[in-house]
Amino acid sequence: MCLAIVILAGTGGELLAAHAMKQSARRQVTSGSAVAMLLQGGFRLSAMWVGLMLQGLAFFTLLALLSWADVSFVVPATALNYVVGAAGSMMFFREQVDRMRWAGVLLVCLGVAFICASGL
């Protein structure tokens, strides 16, 4: 349950922050796209703040999870956030994730799990 919160809240938070930035970029097409204005536009949207709060929730749930579950299981398992991220961007942003990108995401996921597991 806690692992699901870590992965879903963490990736959900990133997706919401990405949504806010994409919205901000669309609004600034006519008025230039200076980085400061882009960021300002993003932080004016509630999606950004909800996203940051979800990432905070994911971080503190991870800390709680690490207090009773084996770190050798928890940290590599959080690499699943790449799979959830790809699925979430297909569902919410209508991105086209083809087979090659899925294969890449799964390899990255496997690689992160290897690196995290080897450091424990």
Add this chain to the structure above:
Amino acid sequence: MNDSKKPSLGTALLLALTIVLSAGGNLLLSSGMKHVGSVETGPLIAVVRAFGRAIARAEIWLGIAALLLWFVCSLVLFSRIDFSYAQPASAVGYALVAVLGYAVLGEAVSAARWVGIACICAGVTLIGRTPPRTTA
């Protein structure tokens, strides 16, 4: 759908900067904390002293600055390319941290970690062969 198979030069540089800032920031924090010494759970005063030693080190502040800049670059990157492209592509930072840890800090890198680095590089190569932006 945007058919462009490669990110623009600016976006590619931003992605590279995001990866370097993430790896560099973590490396600086790691280097700074190694000088501070192991922070054990114990009396509050010991933790406070360790915190004081940490914030007195330039590497810690440089690491924090690098990670703040990394956060800003990530947000800008999300506004330019697909989330499903940017998120896994930035995982190269994991591989870069391991390589820099080996080369700069002299850390031991196990066979399993080299396998992980190879998997990440192969995965990012595959992702790099897909269009960076598939939405309007």
